[in-house]
Amino acid sequence: MLFRLWRLGEGGKMERRWAGIRLAKAGALCVALALAGCAQPPGQVFDLAGSAAITRVSATSAGGITVRPPIAVAPTSTNRIVVRDVDGSVSILPSVGWSEPLPRLLRERLIEALQRAGVAAARVSGSGRALATDIRRFEIDVARNVAVVEIYARIIDENSGAERAGQNVVGEAPAPDHTGAPAAMALTEAAGEALSRVASWARGKL
Template sequence: MKLTASTSTQRKATRTTALALLALIVAGCASAPRETFDLTADTGPLRSVALRAGPAVYVPEPAAVAPTSSDRIVVRAADDSVAVLPGVQWSDPLPRLFQRRLIEALRQCGLSGSSNIGAPIKLQTDVRRFEIDIARDLAVIEVSVELIDGGGRARAARIFVEETPAPDHVGSQAARALSDAAARVSLRIGQWARVAK
C-alpha cells in the first residue's frame, strides 16, 4: 500500500515537473525579443527645402486606434482584416515616432515644429492607416491633418495619403517601406503647413 502511494506520488511529481518545464519553454518562446525598427529614412528631399526661421507650430502626439497606436507593425489582408507582423516592432508606439518625423519635416520646411504646448499654431493629426497592404504590395499611410489657431479654430484641413511599393511583407523590408512612405507624407504635410499657416 505504501509502495503504491509512493509510486503514485512520484508520478504526480514527475508530471507536475514536466508541465512546469513545458510552461517555461512556452513562456520563453513567447517572450523572445522582437526585431526593432525606427522611422528612419533618407532625408535628402527634405534638405532641398530652404531653411529659415518661421512660426512656431505645436505638434501633439497624433491620434490613432489600435493596433496602429501600438509599437507593432500592422498589415492589412485582402479581406480588409488587420493583424500585426510577428517578431517585429517599432522602437516606440507608432504615434510617438510619427510625431518626431512630423516635427523634423516642419523644421526642414522652415517652421519651428515642437512637441511643447504654447505655440500659436497647432498641427493636429489623426493617423488613419499606417500599414502594409498585403493584397496590393504597398505601404499605405493615411493621415487627417488640421492646422488650428490659438483660439481653437481650424485654419486649414486636409487628408494626406502616401503609398510606397512593399513587395516584401516581413521585417526590415516592411519597416523600410513604411519609413519611406512616412518621410514622403511628412514632407508633404510640412510643405502644406508652411503655405496654409
Template sequence: MPAFPFHAASARLRSAPSFRPALAAAVVALALAGCSSSTPSEVYDLTAPIGAARQSPGRSQLVVAEPTALQPLESDRIVVRSADGSVSSVGGVQWSDRLPRLLQNRLVQAFENQGRAVARAGVGVNPDSIVQTDIRFFGVSVNGGAQATVELSVKIVNNASGKITASRVFKGAVPLSDISGKTAALALDQAASRVFADVVRWAR
C-alpha cells in the first residue's frame, strides 16, 4: 500500500482573544482508491484552542493519560446516537486517529498553548498530577434536533498519593442543520475546542 501525504489546513481567527477555539477542523481527503475497493474517506482532524504561551516558574507538571471510552467511541468513526439509544456512524468520513488518542494529543496541545508543563502518559515523566478523562460521548446526538455533542468527565489525580484532587464533567454542543460528514466534523471540532479551553482554564 503506497504512502500518501497528509496535508492539514485549518482556519483560525487571528484577531480573537488570546485563548480562543479554532472555528474549523483540519480537513484532508485521504486517497485510498489504490489500496482498497471501498469508497475513499474524508479524514478530519481536531484543533486545539490557541493561547498566549507564558510558562511560569514553579508551575506544577501534568501528564495527560489517554482517555477511556466505550467501544463505539474507541474507533476513528464519527458516531451518531439516535433518540432510541441506537448507535451508528457517519459514512464516508473518519477522524485522523482513534478518537481517544486524538483527544489526548489535542488536550496536550491545549495545555501547551497556555504555557503549561505537560506531557503524554508513558514518556518517562514523573509529574505532580495526572489528567484522566473519560469520553462520555463525542459525536452527533439526535433527539428532536441534531447537534454535535462533546461530553468529557475529567479528573486531576495527585501522582504521589493517587488521590483525586478535582473532578468535573465538561459539555459542549453545536446545533446541526444536517448530519453530513463535513458538517458533523466541523461542528464537533468547534464543540471540542470549547471544551478543551474550559478544561485548561479549570485545571489552572
C-alpha cells in the first residue's frame, strides 16, 4: 500500500490526506472518550447539610430579601469538590462531589442561614432588595491543610441596581485529609462559618 501511494502521484496525495483524516477522527474520538470519563458523576455525594445551622436569634424579622443565585467560575461552579495544591494548581476529587451544582446548593443553604438569623429570605421576595454573592473560593487548601470558603456578598437595590453594601467573608475549617468524605465534611464546616457571617452581616444592613 505504501508503494502505491508513492507511485500514484496525485492519487497518492489524496490517499495521504485520507489517512490524515482517519487519524484526526481517531484522535477526536479518544478526546471525547476521555472527557466522557471526567463527566461521570461522583460515587458519593454531599449536600452541605448542617452548613446553615447557626444560632437562632429573635424571631423578629429584619425584613425581606431576594437571594440571587451565587456566581462562580469552573470548576467551582460545578458539582465537583475542588482541591488547590501547594503549587497553586487546581484539581477535582474523583470519587466525591456535591448533590447539585455548588451555586444552586449554596443558594438554598444561604436562604436557610438567613431565615435562621431572622431575615425573611426567599428566592423571590418582592422586597426590592436582593442579596448577590460571588463564590471566590470553595476548596481544600493543601498547603495549609484547611477548607476555605470565601464569599463576597452585596445587597442590591433591585429598582436602581445600585449596590447598597458589600462585605467579603471567609470561613475555614481544618482539613488534614484532602480526599473523600473528610474533605467534603471540612468544606461543609467552613461553609457553615461563612454563611453564618453573611447572614449576620445582612441582617445588620436591613
